[in-house]
Amino acid sequence: MRNPKILVLDRNTALAEQVQGIADELRPRPEVSVCERVGSVGDVLTDEGPFDVLIAGPSLGTRAGLARLQIIHDELPGMAIVLAFSRRPDASLRDIVRSGSIDLLQLPVDDGELVESVERAVELARKLEKPVATAQAPAAAPLPAMAGGPGRVFTISSATGGCGKTFYATNLAYFLSRHTQLRACIVDLDLQFGEVSTALRLRPRYTIFDALQREDTDEADLQAHIEEYLVTHETGIHVLAAPKEPSEADRINPPDVTRIVEALRNRFDFVIVDTPPALTEIVLAAFDLSDLLYVMATLDLPSVRNMGVFLSTLERLRIPTENIRLVLNKAESDVGIDIDQVTKLFPQGFESVLPYAKEVSRSINLGMPVMAASPNAQISKRMAAAMSTLLPEELRVGVDDGAIDDRPGLFGRLFRRAPAAT
Numbered sequence: 187m188r189n190p191k192i193l194v195l196d197r198n199t200a201l202a203e204q205v206q207g208i209a210d211e212l213r214p215r216p217e218v219s220v221c222e223r224v225g226s227v228g229d230v231l232t233d234e235g236p237f238d239v240l241i242a243g244p245s246l247g248t249r250a251g252l253a254r255l256q257i258i259h260d261e262l263p264g265m266a267i268v269l270a271f272s273r274r275p276d277a278s279l280r281d282i283v284r285s286g287s288i289d290l291l292q293l294p295v296d297d298g299e300l301v302e303s304v305e306r307a308v309e310l311a312r313k314l315e316k317p318v319a320t321a322q323a324p325a326a327a328p329l330p331a332m333a334g335g336p337g338r339v340f341t342i343s344s345a346t347g348g349c350g351k352t353f354y355a356t357n358l359a360y361f362l363s364r365h366t367q368l369r370a371c372i373v374d375l376d377l378q379f380g381e382v383s384t385a386l387r388l389r390p391r392y393t394i395f396d397a398l399q400r401e402d403t404d405e406a407d408l409q410a411h412i413e414e415y416l417v418t419h420e421t422g423i424h425v426l427a428a429p430k431e432p433s434e435a436d437r438i439n440p441p442d443v444t445r446i447v448e449a450l451r452n453r454f455d456f457v458i459v460d461t462p463p464a465l466t467e468i469v470l471a472a473f474d475l476s477d478l479l480y481v482m483a484t485l486d487l488p489s490v491r492n493m494g495v496f497l498s499t500l501e502r503l504r505i506p507t508e509n510i511r512l513v514l515n516k517a518e519s520d521v522g523i524d525i526d527q528v529t530k531l532f533p534q535g536f537e538s539v540l541p542y543a544k545e546v547s548r549s550i551n552l553g554m555p556v557m558a559a560s561p562n563a564q565i566s567k568r569m570a571a572a573m574s575t576l577l578p579e580e581l582r583v584g585v586d587d588g589a590i591d592d593r594p595g596l597f598g599r600l601f602r603r604a605p606a607a608t
């Protein structure tokens with residue numbers, strides 16, 4: 187593989203010097219070029235390119251600068267753009283999203299964060315050249331035709347932390363298993379800081395790491411034994427927990443994730459994947475096998491802005507947009523940012539806008555999904571309304587008013603697998 191090429195574009199050379207300073211820490215070491223004259227960037231791109239990554243400095247953070255980036259992005263969609271700014275860019279979220287930036291760096295940035303951002307940009311640029319993500323992307327069977335075939339995979343993601351991914355994952359698993367009488371499993375791919383078992387007050391004996399330690403390499407065998415590594419919650423949700431040690435997490439790679447998700451979806455009707463707040467290779471591996479991707483944000487500017495960046499990256503990786511669902515969480519009316527304003531920025535619309543609710547903390551303390559602990563809370567009803575679109579028509583009836591038909595086996599006949607409880 188040739189060494190990646192990075193172009194730093196800014197009137198001031200400080201950022202370029204910092205990038206040159208960290209180049210030695212990257213493998214393979216990138217070639218770093220500098221362009222101080224924004225007006226001549228076209229020539230530099232043509233004469234010295236192709237570049238894998240363009241790092242645009244604060245002087246590009248204006249409307250005009252972003253418009254220029256948008257043109258560059260349209261011309262060279264395979265180049266990953268990172269936007270570094272020192273103040274809040276004097277431009278709208280929409281302009282930033284349109285510039286195609288895959289990451290935003292707030293200056294001053296420390297070397298560690300810069301290294302991480304550049305590594306990720308190089309990695310994405312490599313993927314953009316040959317979009318792996320689409321090559322294996324499943325043809326999304328229209329929901330809710332659930333009968334037959336492997337289980338459905340739903341991945342919950344976000345660009346920023348604390349958006350409620352784990353909260354949503356546990357509730358989605360609970361909702362689906364409760365209303366279909368089918369089996370649901372959550373896999374915690376937030377490998378370093380996974381909190382699914384904490385949120386459900388579970389004490390897993392084994393984790394995803396242990397499942398991968400099995401001697402056999404045979405997929406059928408992994409599938410036959412994967413359930414031995416799960417822990418079951420009192421609501422019937424199954425969980426494959428995140429590793430206990432960060433060092434174990436480091437040893438899990440994207441092909442491992444593919445194996446695990448494959449094995450689980452052959453055993454369960456629903457596999458819910460919880461993820462770390464980033465678009466890592468691990469997360470992309472889960473995306474490749476997912477029927478639906480949930481992307482979450484909270485109602486604050488950094489979270490919403492990064493959701494835009496996240497979505498434009500997915501678009502550039504050519505992940506089919508019809509499989510993406512947006513969720514805005516902790517939406518309060520008096521936080522100085524208007525829900526309508528935000529929803530307008532995302533023309534695809536939000537599948538749900540969920541309020542901040544104290545019932546959530548209460549349910550976490552009980553180790554229960556809020557939909558189980560407080561089914562009548564507004565937040566539970568909002569979620570149920572949105573999630574019921576995943577159910578076959580005949581099961582939707584009665585979801586909203588809480589009148590749940592509990593007869594086991596009644597719906598099991600409709601589906602390939604037998605219900606867990608019978």
Ligand SMILES: Nc1ncnc2c1ncn2[C@@H]1O[C@H](COP(=O)(O)OP(=O)(O)O)[C@@H](O)[C@H]1O
Nearest residue numbers: 347348349350351352353516541542543546550
């Ligand atoms: N709608 C909500 N109202 C109140 N608290 C919430 C809500 N959604 C999530 N939380 C809380 O916010 C914190 C972060 O949520 P979590 O699901 O852990 O986020 P993530 O997994 O995206 O990092 C948790 O303590 C969770 O209980």
Ligand SMILES: [Mg+2]
Nearest residue numbers: 351352376381
């Ligand atoms: Mg989490």
